[in-house]
Amino acid sequence: MPHYKLTYFNLRGRGEIIRYLFAYSDIKYEDHRIEQVDWPKIKPTILFGKIPILEVDGVIIHQSLAIARYLAKETGLAGQTPLEQALVDAIVDTIDDFMSTFPWGEKNQDVKQQAFDDLLTNTAPGLLQDLNNFLGDNKWLVGKSVTWADFYWDVCSTTLLFFRPGLIDNHPKLLALKEKVQALPAIAAWIKQRPVTTL
Structure with missing residues (x-):
């Protein structure tokens, strides 16, 4: 099982669809939440300067829907055909x-x-x-x-x-x-x- 780390604000927002997929599929992950006040310091360290990002065994995926689509395909929730x-x-x-x-x-x-x-x-x-x-x-x-x-x-x-x-x-x-x-x-x-x- 890959190691997953989700980085997003302490909000539902664009991270919640990813959390739903993890929850429904009973997949363990690190739900790393950052506060808005800390974002200006963290933003320059994030490629493309946007979150959420998902680390999969060290590989970083950005864009919430791309992340969700990847997880949906991995877990059989993307559609059957x-x-x-x-x-x-x-x-x-x-x-x-x-x-x-x-x-x-x-x-x-x-x-x-x-x-x-x-x-x-x-x-x-x-x-x-x-x-x-x-x-x-x-x-x-x-x-x-x-x-x-x-x-x-x-x-x-x-x-x-x-x-x-x-x-x-x-x-x-x-x-x-x-x-x-x-x-x-x-x-x-x-x-x-x-x-x-x-x-």
């Missing part, structure tokens, strides 16, 4: 495109709040309707078993609901999917034990 894997990637990228439009680093709180309100009011409904239509009457987003696309939906929707409680109330199928993910024993255990953070 090449076509399913493409659909999983498409759903993850679609959700991530939306999450990436938020000005997470904006310092002006009024500007940030206005942008968040606009995205949650005007853009989110269309995305949620499309995801709802894609899910249809299926139990999981892609295929007959859980994939990391389902995990990514739960991770990202948890963040969205922090900013807009009730955001997915009009989409009971998406809400049910979220509940199914969180009811998986390994995921439920992780949620219960993980550090409590705002984001």
Whole structure:
């Protein structure tokens, strides 16, 4: 078994999908969390200057979705066929495109709040309707078993609901999917034990 070390902030953020994959697959790893105040000193030592990074026996992988995709393939959560894997990637990228439009680093709180309100009011409904239509009457987003696309939906929707409680109330199928993910024993255990953070 490789030695894994995940380095990320003491947040859920972009590191949480990776932690979900480790938790669900019962893979031991070092969850190295750094505080925001320490980041300016650490950043110059990180290739490309961004986290999360995952060290796999000393080899460093950067980019959260590349890390998650690697782990998903290693653990059978990437989709059962090449076509399913493409659909999983498409759903993850679609959700991530939306999450990436938020000005997470904006310092002006009024500007940030206005942008968040606009995205949650005007853009989110269309995305949620499309995801709802894609899910249809299926139990999981892609295929007959859980994939990391389902995990990514739960991770990202948890963040969205922090900013807009009730955001997915009009989409009971998406809400049910979220509940199914969180009811998986390994995921439920992780949620219960993980550090409590705002984001």
